[in-house]
Amino acid sequence: MKYDVVVVGAGSMGMAAGYFLARQGKKVLLMDAFDPPHHHASHHGETRIIRYAYGEGKEYVPLALRAKALWEELELHSGQSLFLQTGVLNMGEESSRFIQTLIASAEKYQLPLEILNAEQVHARFPGITLPENYIGCFESTSGVLRCEDCIAAYRDLALAHGAELLTYHPLQDIKADDQGVTLYSEDKIIRADKVIISAGAWATKLMSKLDFALPMQPNRKTFAWFEADEEIYGQTVFPAFSFDSPQGIYYGFPSIDGAGLKMGRHDGGERQDPDQEIAEYDTLTDSVDLERFLATVMPQTQGLMYGKTCMYSMTADEHFIIDTHPQHDNVIIAAGFSGHGFKFASVIGEILSDLAAKGATEHDISLFSLQRFR
Template identity: 50%
Template sequence: MDYEVIIIGAGSMGMAAGYYLARQGKSVLLIDSYNPPHVEGSHHGETRIIRHAYGEGESYVEMALRAQELWHELQEQSDEKIFIPTGVVNVGKPDSTFIQNVISSAKNYSLNIEQLTADEINQRWTGFQVPEGYIGCYEVDSGVLMSENGIRAFRKQAEAHGAVLKVNAPVTSISIFENSVKVGIAEESFTAESLIMTPGAGTRRLLPLINLELPLQEERNTFSWFDTDESIYNSTSFPAFSFELPTETYYGFPSIDQAGVKIGRHDGGIPRDMSQPLEEFGAYEQDERDVSRYAERCMPSVGPHKVGKACTYTMTPDEDFIIDKHPDHDHVVIACGFSGHGFKFSSVIGEILSQLVTENRETELDISPFSIKRFLN
């Protein structure tokens, strides 16, 4: 064998998995179509929120807490700034499923949150104008991940422990044998005992090569930065946030390193044709319109729109992840469909993936909600 493990897709999850395997002394090859960190994955745009009292469901809480531990560990090993403890305030109607999930998971896992009325939010952080009838759940111990820094740190550590990285190398073939795999790129091919697939937005292109079909849909989404009054919105005093309105969901960040407030719309993505280049910010009227209207309504002290970027979500029908072994091959593991809320978990998912291809091929964390079988006939 050339390697013990080949990882296809060296972005958020794949790079983390490569590090955890290499740290164990495993021989690892990471293959990526680009050169991470890059703008074609789900990690660009500088920042991501990490939340613990998870509005998308309690099945994520244990992973979120372990992910936080691992981000702290990476921070200690790196000279990159990776985690900023801004806190996170989740805002919505008291009876919304999202807010009820936050409250329930905080109670069941004894998480450090404060429940606030709209007036209390507006008084504590004058940059908000939360409408009457909404409440907020402030997660004191959550905050902001510097996503591209995180990828760089995982890459540096993985390579320092001996992992090999092939960049700008789209995969052209995959052959799965009883106890091994063979992966082709351009004029080269490599063999390994196990395969991890974390190809992000490139997943659907590669699924036929491993005889799988999954109901994934790529979506184009956008996020923006706004000119900012630093005395109001600086990251030392203003939290990251998620904000659920009746028909729209937004998220955002305080001004970090004077970059300005960053706001994105989480829902309302446009289906993307992956055979075409990602359309740049401004290709659609709603790119700037939606976030600007949200800012005018709920954060009126934010200044003019400054710049925006486009990104790709890879969605599953239920918006929950897929993290599982191939149904026919125990030595092939796939993680995909992170539906726009996966980056915060990439540290722990990398750890999980490394466990699924070593020793007893099991992980202590419960990943049954993310079974691939829910989408197979």
């Protein structure tokens, strides 16, 4: 069997790419080691933040705004509610690079952003207590995506448009030449004109089969839900948030549907082999750091409810990788999205479909080139 495009790794970016390609009439195979959405990778955990003013770089704002439009389109076509407009509050020292870049990006693209001092943050959101030298940047138009529902919606629509999905088929080997790409699973040999590698934590191992060292290292990460007063931390009164400090970078969500306040830490983590089982959440050791943060910044929260683990795969500069293989232009690489990538899954799916179908995209992806590592 030969396909126009095979997508290896049908998670957030891969499933979206498969949908856009199938919608164009391409013969598409989505291939995954599990059955997406699933809990083995980086896309589980129910929710992800979407924000448009961007502390990681002003270059991300046009992509975030396009992603927003595409998420709205997905809601329309799927008939599902995928976005909760809780607003997002980014907190940090006023002089921090993240906060300054975020404010500059809002000014450049005329995004609605309220700048609040510590006292004003507490008055608006009584569940938060900030140090006096910290500010909050509140973006009311942003909020939360139901990540697993988003992937499931793209899956349903991709299949409806004729895409094929091959689950529980980890890729064993891959070979590329001028005539196309050959993929080997345990029991199948598959040919394609082009392949998209969007395998998250497994991308590094897969690219090594094409003699390419992808500059990423997967880490084990944790996140947890805590008991919280719905009148203070519920989704109708409390925003999603990030907290940038010299001691650590934290993020979190209001209590959605009564599930409790969810939060995690962006930096840190331990090296993780994606083929090895991730150690389960340890309620004693994994909660210490998060509980310390809550006691200081959100002291009205209560005890731990439960925690989960996932894998983070990031580059050293934390920017994504969206490019073609240096020796094989029929192999497209999409990797390094952990930490702040899910919100862009819709537009990255569109970009990957452009690269596979047309060899180029109108979106500016120069920031994500592999050339920066040379």
